[in-house]
Amino acid sequence: MAKNLPQLTIVNRLNVLRAERRLTQEQLAKDIGVTRATIVAIEGGGYNPSLELAFRVARYFDTDINTIFSVQEEKQ
Amino acid sequence: MNKVDSALVKVFMYGLPMVVIFTAFSYSYNTGIIDHATGAAKFFNNLAGLVYASWMALSIILSIRLMVSGTFRDQVLSRFTFIRERDEREVMLTGKATRTTFLTTLAILMFLFCLSCFQVSIYRVPTEQAVDGKIGFVTLGLTCNLMQVSKQVGAHADEPRRQDIFTYSGLPVSSTAIILGLIIWQIFSYNFTMRRLTKDI
Numbered sequence: 001m002a003k004n005l006p007q008l009t010i011v012n013r014l015n016v017l018r019a020e021r022r023l024t025q026e027q028l029a030k031d032i033g034v035t036r037a038t039i040v041a042i043e044g045g046g047y048n049p050s051l052e053l054a055f056r057v058a059r060y061f062d063t064d065i066n067t068i069f070s071v072q073e074e075k076q
Numbered sequence: 077m078n079k080v081d082s083a084l085v086k087v088f089m090y091g092l093p094m095v096v097i098f099t100a101f102s103y104s105y106n107t108g109i110i111d112h113a114t115g116a117a118k119f120f121n122n123l124a125g126l127v128y129a130s131w132m133a134l135s136i137i138l139s140i141r142l143m144v145s146g147t148f149r150d151q152v153l154s155r156f157t158f159i160r161e162r163d164e165r166e167v168m169l170t171g172k173a174t175r176t177t178f179l180t181t182l183a184i185l186m187f188l189f190c191l192s193c194f195q196v197s198i199y200r201v202p203t204e205q206a207v208d209g210k211i212g213f214v215t216l217g218l219t220c221n222l223m224q225v226s227k228q229v230g231a232h233a234d235e236p237r238r239q240d241i242f243t244y245s246g247l248p249v250s251s252t253a254i255i256l257g258l259i260i261w262q263i264f265s266y267n268f269t270m271r272r273l274t275k276d277i
Contacts, residue, residue, distance in 0.1 A: 034163040037274065041165060046277045050164050 098124035
């Protein structure tokens, strides 16, 4: 792994969007084809989804990726 | 999985309890617990032999199929080792757990290799055979036998009579025990790591 590169922290608004649509984690997981544990992990910041899944989530909420996922801070 | 492969797995799995029953019967027959005079007992003993031979042949074919066919191996062994990849996160976790399992297994193999190479012997000789007044000896050796060779009886016959205190020469367990231990370790290690990772991520 390359050294001295800033570590990017990716945050997401998945739980906000989900709450707005009154969706349960189980429903969202089923609709986008993943397990509930994956939704829990994404919302908790423990797992960053692949580009494909990120696009799928964005398409599901009828928005673009930047609305859901963003880089919060850069750590050295 | 094609029909032949599917049948192979089913016959192997469902045949296993039958083989155990027939082996128990055969053992009872050969040790005389079951009366040899009855025709049915003799018939069942012969049948046990046939079933056992067939199952052994099937096991060999199944093992070879598992080695050569990637798809078949994936389908069968994933089920045996409880590998679940329902989405991309589980695929990633499987990769991490497999990496941990691979590296720990490699470390265990290296450790076993070292143990199999080392020879240690601590012994005492009678006072009349003392060397420079010393009667206690420690002998260290290194061996690398790639082939199984039987130990020669009486190889140390011309050596001075010695009283062994501790002797270690290679692994004390059989190769079957090591192989079985490694199979169990691989399944345990993978599942343990996967469970730990699932909690963390």
